Every structure is written in structure tokens, then in C-alpha cells.
Amino acid sequence: MPFTKINSKLIEAKVFPGQRIFSQRGSMIAYTGEVGFTPNLTGGQGGVMGMIGRRVANEDVPLMTVEGQGSVLFGHGGHHIQIIELNGDTLNVEADRLLAFDGTLRQTTVFLGSQGGVMGMVRGQVSGQGLFTTQLSGQGSVAVMAHGGFVELPITPNQPVHVDPQAYVAHRGQVQNKLSTSVGWRDMVGRGSGEAFQLELSGNGVVYVQASEEKL
Amino acid sequence: MAQFRLQGSKVLAVDMTGDAVKARNGCMVAYTGQMNFKKLSGGGNGLRGMVTRRLTGEQMEVMEVQGQGTCFFADRATEVNLVRLNGETLFVEADNLLCTEGSLHTGTSFTGLNGMASGTGLFTTKVDGHGWAALTSKGPAIILRVSQGQPLRVDPGAYVAHTGNLNRALKSGGGWTTLIGEGGGEAMQVEFTGEGLVYVQPSERLTFGGDV
Numbered sequence: 001m002p003f004t005k006i007n008s009k010l011i012e013a014k015v016f017p018g019q020r021i022f023s024q025r026g027s028m029i030a031y032t033g034e035v036g037f038t039p040n041l042t043g044g045q046g047g048v049m050g051m052i053g054r055r056v057a058n059e060d061v062p063l064m065t066v067e068g069q070g071s072v073l074f075g076h077g078g079h080h081i082q083i084i085e086l087n088g089d090t091l092n093v094e095a096d097r098l099l100a101f102d103g104t105l106r107q108t109t110v111f112l113g114s115q116g117g118v119m120g121m122v123r124g125q126v127s128g129q130g131l132f133t134t135q136l137s138g139q140g141s142v143a144v145m146a147h148g149g150f151v152e153l154p155i156t157p158n159q160p161v162h163v164d165p166q167a168y169v170a171h172r173g174q175v176q177n178k179l180s181t182s183v184g185w186r187d188m189v190g191r192g193s194g195e196a197f198q199l200e201l202s203g204n205g206v207v208y209v210q211a212s213e214e215k216l
Numbered sequence: 217m218a219q220f221r222l223q224g225s226k227v228l229a230v231d232m233t234g235d236a237v238k239a240r241n242g243c244m245v246a247y248t249g250q251m252n253f254k255k256l257s258g259g260g261n262g263l264r265g266m267v268t269r270r271l272t273g274e275q276m277e278v279m280e281v282q283g284q285g286t287c288f289f290a291d292r293a294t295e296v297n298l299v300r301l302n303g304e305t306l307f308v309e310a311d312n313l314l315c316t317e318g319s320l321h322t323g324t325s326f327t328g329l330n331g332m333a334s335g336t337g338l339f340t341t342k343v344d345g346h347g348w349a350a351l352t353s354k355g356p357a358i359i360l361r362v363s364q365g366q367p368l369r370v371d372p373g374a375y376v377a378h379t380g381n382l383n384r385a386l387k388s389g390g391g392w393t394t395l396i397g398e399g400g401g402e403a404m405q406v407e408f409t410g411e412g413l414v415y416v417q418p419s420e421r422l423t424f425g426g427d428v
Binding site: 147148149151153159160161162163164167195198207209210211212213214 | 223224225226227242243244245246247248249251253279288290291292293294
């Protein structure tokens with residue numbers, strides 16, 4: 001069931017019996033109809049391993065299950081919201097950016113340290129966003145948050161995109177990511193430009209970047 | 217020649233073909249192609265610019281971005297405004313300067329007490345030459361024209377930048393009692409006289425003047 005944009009910072013979700021939505025706990029603004037909100041200990045799907053993964057990974061932003069019949073308004077912290085429709089493809093997003101998503105989507109936690117060896121391990125430390133990321137796939141809608149709005153940049157095989165780890169929000173498609181650096185060793189130790197590390201995204205897809213380097 | 221364009225209201229996209237731009241440190245959010253980032257000392261030109269900056273608190277951490285492709289800049293979700301300079305001089309608070317074309321010259325200029333009241337130090341950043349500069353403002357900036365016989369008064373905390381032949385002077389909005397007693401919160405303004413344009417943001421940063 002699709003989400004509808006009320007304005008840039010508020011979305012509406014319709015809930016029908018037998019269907020459910022997961023949302024970040026506390027992000028409900030208002031609702032009409034008969035809707036129940038229950039804390040979701042396992043954080044959506046993925047079973048016990050998924051849960052442990054999230055705990056270890058700091059990707060355990062508390063979720064709640066939204067069920068019933070009615071319409072619910074979601075918003076959080078005055079952040080910009082982007083609705084992303086998935087048609088069988090995969091979205092990678094940091095858990096704290098995830099506002100709400102369809103219960104039909106498959107949710108897993110992905111270990112990113114395995115990508116790119118040591119640099120992959122460094123990634124979490126540098127971006128302050130942990131070594132894990134949340135992955136959603138299937139058919140359905142996802143609402144993602146950003147500070148200051150979104151820029152969508154296409155990734156094509158001959159045009160990788162480099163993103164500041166702090167400005168990175170999410171990406172979709174067949175995309176590899178690795179930590180890259182565009183400065184020499186001296187710059188890294190000494191007078192840095194503040195742009196020592198970037199996430200390099202290559203393959204086929206889209207990356208969502210926010211107009212800010214602030215965490216949510 | 218680097219091409220400056222806006223991607224939405226809060227992201228600056230600069231298309232580069234091997235040339236360089238100067239940008240506020242750490243404000244790159246993404247890029248495609250090949251880019252190199254190098255920190256520049258001080259931000260002003262030469263050693264003197266650097267020393268003045270150290271002394272004055274008008275510190276702008278600047279990097280040089282050189283490369284081939286498109287580089288995207290943004291700063292804490294503030295609005296980006298493009299200014300085209302054709303030989304005139306732009307005065308701007310260092311905090312509000314996001315990026316300039318490599319061909320533009322940047323330095324500092326003494327503002328005296330005006331700067332003190334606006335909470336941004338005794339000096340302001342000066343940009344001159346031919347090319348694009350990108351300013352940030354909290355909320356969309358408006359541009360106000362100042363002409364002979366039509367002076368403009370601006371809240372020091374809302375002032376962002378100005379161009380043209382302008383004199384600035386600190387004015388108090390109220391009498392002496394307002395200054396020490398119950399202020400209206402608008403005790404100090406910067407008055408601009410002459411011919412030029414003033415960029416004002418719809419938000420007020422914390423200032424010494426604003427506290428009075």
C-alpha cells in the first residue's frame with residue numbers, strides 16, 4: 001500500500017486489515033480509524049539472527065508494527081521525507097533514516113565490513129554509522145528521512161559516485177560500495193581538507209544524498 | 217571554466233573540466249568523476265591573509281577542489297545563492313561563503329565595530345574578480361537595493377553579504393535607555409548607504425548586538 005506525501009515533511013499511510021506497516025517508534029503524528037501500534041522487538045523481520053545483528057551493529061532503531069484500518073500520518077523531527085517505491089529491487093538504508101515501510105518488504109541487516117576488506121571495516125568508524133546497514137527488498141513503499149532534502153544521483157557502470165559518508169542516506173539497485181580516499185597520506189595526517197574519506201558507489205542504481213553533513 | 221548550478225535550493229553542483237574551485241572545508245557531499253581535495257592555508261591569499269585571519273577570528277577553512285566531473289556542495293541544509301561577479305567586490309561573512317570559482321580573489325577586510333556587533337569578528341571576507349560565488353543563508357536570502365537617499369538598516373544577525381559601493385555604519389535603534397534598560401531586542405542595526413545590493417537572510421544568528 002503506497003504512502004502519500006502530504007508535504008515535504010509529512011506522509012500519510014493507509015492501513016487495511018490483514019496488512020501491516022513497520023515504522024520507527026514514536027514517529028506517528030496523527031491517525032484516524034482503528035489503528036493499533038505495538039512495539040516490535042525483532043525490528044521487523046529477519047528472525048533472531050537479524051535481531052542480534054542489529055543489536056551488535058547499532059542498527060537497532062526501535063520499530064513498531066502498525067495494524068488495523070485507517071490512515072496514519074508519519075513525520076519525525078521535521079526532517080525531509082522521500083518515498084521510494086520498490087519493484088522487486090533492493091534498497092540499502094541506515095536504520096535511523098528509515099521512517100516507515102510496507103510490511104510486505106523483506107528486511108535484513110547486512111554486514112558491510114565484508115566489502116572492501118580493511119577499508120570496509122574502517123567505513124563504519126569513519127561514517128559513524130556502523131558496519132551494518134538495513135536492506136529492504138521486494139514490492140512496496142519505503143519512507144526515508146534526510147536533513148535538508150534529497151538529491152538523487154544516478155550510478156552507471158562507467159560513472160561511479162563518491163559520497164561524503166555523513167551526507168549518504170540510502171542507495172538502491174545493484175551497487176557495490178567501498179570506502180575510498182582522494183587524498184595522500186600526508187594530507188590525512190596533517191592538514192586535512194575535511195574530505196579524507198568517501199563512499200564509492202559503483203554499479204547500476206541510484207544514491208540518495210542529503211544537503212547536509214549532519215546526522216539525524 | 218567551472219560551471220555553477222543549483223540542484224534544488226540547498227545543493228550546489230559544480231561541473232569541472234580540470235579546473236579548480238575554492239570551497240568551505242568539508243562541504244562536499246558527493247561527486248562523480250575524479251576530484252582532489254587540498255586544504256588551503258587560511259583562505260586568504262598569501263601569508264598576510266593567513267596571519268590576519270588568525271588574529272581576527274575571521275577564519276574560513278578553505279579547501280581547493282580540482283578535478284574532472286561534477287562536485288556537489290552543501291552546508292547543514294542551508295539555502296544556496298549564486299552570485300555572479302563581473303569585476304565588482306563581494307563582502308560576505310566567512311560562515312556564509314560556500315564556494316568560489318578559482319579565478320576569484322579572496323581576502324579579508326576590516327569592518328571595525330560593525331563586525332563586532334554582528335558577532336562575526338572585526339573582519340569580513342572580501343571576494344573580487346570575474347566569476348561565480350555561492351553563498352549560504354539560513355532560509356532563502358532576499359536581495360535589497362540601496363541607492364542614494366535610500367539607506368537601508370539591517371539586523372546584524374540577518375546580514376549575509378553585500379556588493380557595490382556601500383558604506384556600513386553601526387546604528388542604535390533606540391535611545392540610551394533602550395540600550396541599558398528594557399531593550400526591544402533590536403538595539404543595533406547596520407546602516408548601509410551608497411549604491412549597492414545587500415543580501416539578507418530570514419533568520420538571525422546570535423550576535424552581540426542582538427543581546428542588547
